[in-house]
Amino acid sequence: METPILEMRQITKEFPGVRALDNVTFSVKRGEIHCLVGENGAGKSTLMKVLSGVYPYGTYSGEILIDGQPQRFSGIADSERAGIGIIYQELALVPEMTVYENIFLGHEINRNGLIDWNETIHRADAMLRKVRLTVNPATKVRDLGVGKQQLVEIAKVLSRNVKILILDEPTAALNEDDSENLLNLLRELRDHGVTCILISHKLKEVLSIADTVTVLRDGKTVCTLDAHKGEVSEQALIRNMVGREITNIYPPRSHRPGADPMLALRNWTVYAPELGRYILRDVNIEVRRGEIVGLAGLMGAGRTELALSMFGNAPGYRISGELWLKGKQRWFRHPQEAIAAGMAYVSEDRKAKGLVLIQDVRQNITLANLRALARNGIIDRNAEIQVAEEYRRSLNIKTPTIEQQVVNLSGGNQQKVCLGKWLFVRPDVLILDEPTRGIDVGAKYEIYQLMNRLVEDGMSILMISSELPEVLGMSDRVYVVSGGRIKGELPIEVASQEKIMELAVDY
């Protein structure tokens, strides 16, 4: 048998109070696409950080072999030299710089310290062709969509002669088209001899692209499955990931929504003077009691802006139209007022807008509703601890203690903390913006069940989602947004992926 290009043997990595990796063995064959899957907090990202030298030799135990040679990385620079390129889930580009500057950032093509710009642009162009991105290399990264930024990131890594390309949830923030694009690119790279390791929670993706799949659970390797021997199926993956069968990802709901509208917008129009254009125009929507309404559309269609403008967070925008909440016309100048009136908004960007990363789980969960825990402005610490423990239990947040800083939690568990924070506000209308981004199948199922329970108790949910199966699986009714307008309203009985896409791309 050929020596694997990469072998990780008996890797164990501990953090205070957590054993993130426990004797993990991981082996990757040359020129394959190897998917790494597992629940939130299973240790996938940690394993890749060990591999790429973020956690240097000596902070973990075990062995890393590349082409059969033992490696001891003391930093990312070492692993780069050994041919490892990693793309983290959070993009690491400088928005204010051009595409070519970003591609060669840190590895500038220079002679005696002077940058050769012509050569830089020339090579950047070649890299961009390689990733099939047709943009002018002089474009600022800020002006590109996430999908294209992701490709620039790949071009950047490829420019360093990588043998092993690692991608940590690259498609989590991409729409279907961009994701498909990216997967095709990976296939092409594989055919040119680049070995890829891909972490993803989107099982469809894994099924379509993986040559081999390794499943981690609780920091241990559960199994390695070979797609070419037919070992990889959705059921097999789920069973190994969560340790039980989930037959229907979208739990059935017997409950019927009520008729009285909880939230309604009339001719809601948002104008951005700085951009000189309308962000939203004549939006009319309605969410009834006990109803889950899906807001489908492409990225950039204006759905997040719609949520934020309702929620009182629209700095510098000019808004006209009416907002009706629970039968009263309202107008929120600040999220504080929206929250007090019974609204909650779970942001799509948990790191930038959802969490205070340096604070702990307890402080984050109670942040939006501290007053409920205080008398005369003084926080009842014990009540606070109880609340935090309660949400940790009910949402199954994986953390050693509620005193853990959320920056140390895995991505999916951070998302659960965000959810917990907004559930503790006990809203009547809950706006979820990409609620299951980066969440594993098991936890997704739990969140869907939770949503069902919430609407049964009379809450109304407006769910923004770019994942069409999720929109179709969970909504009672769907609005499709495109170019800042509502392009159509579809009762769930007639909605289909094709119909939604048709409306979504219609400007």
Add this chain to the structure above:
Amino acid sequence: MATQAMFLKNLQRTLGQNIRQYGMFIALFVIMIIFSITTNGIFISSRNLSNLINQTGYIAVLAVGMTLVIVIRHIDLSVGFLAGFLGAVAAIALRFWDLPTIVVVPMVLVMGGLAGLLTALPVAELKIPSFVASLAGWLIYRGALQLVTAGTGTIIIEDETFNAIGNGFIPDLPVTLIPGYHTLTLLLGAIAIGAFIFSEIRSRNKKLAYNFEVLPADMFALKLIFISTLIGLLAWIMAGYNGLSWTMVIVLVVVAIYHFITTQTVLGRHIYAVGGNPEAAELSGISVKRITYIVFASMGMLAALSGILFASRLRSATTTAGTLFELDAIAAAYIGGVSAAGGVGNVIGSIIGALVYVSLTSGMNLMGIDIAYQYIVRGLVLVAAVIFDVTTRRRGRAG
């Protein structure tokens, strides 16, 4: 034997985990010991320490306010000359308007609060960097200070009530416990120790009831003994001179209030959340603007207090009062562990930082070290403290 090994292991672990918290205390301790040796014990004398603490007062209150300003990712450079200017206003009010201290002090404090709001205005409303907004204040208050003292030069304050704030001591009880020692100070020290032990035990028991991690019993006892000894020692030293000074009482009250607000209240939590992630705080229903106004107003008020303490200590208002106070306060806050990245830092740390800073000055003065070297040493200590802070923090995170 086994228990002894256990004890050492616990000690090592506890120190290791809390090195950042205890680091400052240890540094202060070391500095004091060094100066005690180099000055043949003069440094540690009751008289010198009492003076030292009174000198720390006007920097300490500024450092407390500055801590919160830095926690919300801002800076306030205007506070030094604001303190100087408001000190002069106080002097004028006492001397020329014949107002009593009881009126002047609240009046000046309110003016300080208003000045803070004014600094916050462009910062909160227009997102002007606070560095610039407060630099403008620095210039304006410097000019204002020169204006109000232009005609008179140094304004001597003759009001003894006012002067007692910076120079006086609390009265003693008519009984004597130990000859030569201030009885009330000793009693207050004893009460403080009792209250401290009581509250620590209560909070530990509460945590135990919730099955939370607490210090092992031997470490807990060690902590109680250590801090009680410290309080006791402090009271003993103060009682050996004239007792507790009014400045010290004021600083203790300020620290107690701010410590309480930052650790126990909704307002405190909101301040730290705004510092940690302003966008997330805003979306969680916290008005970042409101917090900005509150923090700057508190800073202004503490600047006024600093000005009062300083003017009272000198028994006069001078044309250069407040020069460089802001930088001393910023240095104290950083020595005490606040982070410019926002959301991190506490008032106790900053007070210790201020003590370290003033101890250095006082100790080196006693040793007769040239002022030029003094600046260099202070600079080195500042850098060392921040490096220590950053590296221990990183270690804490990487595990």
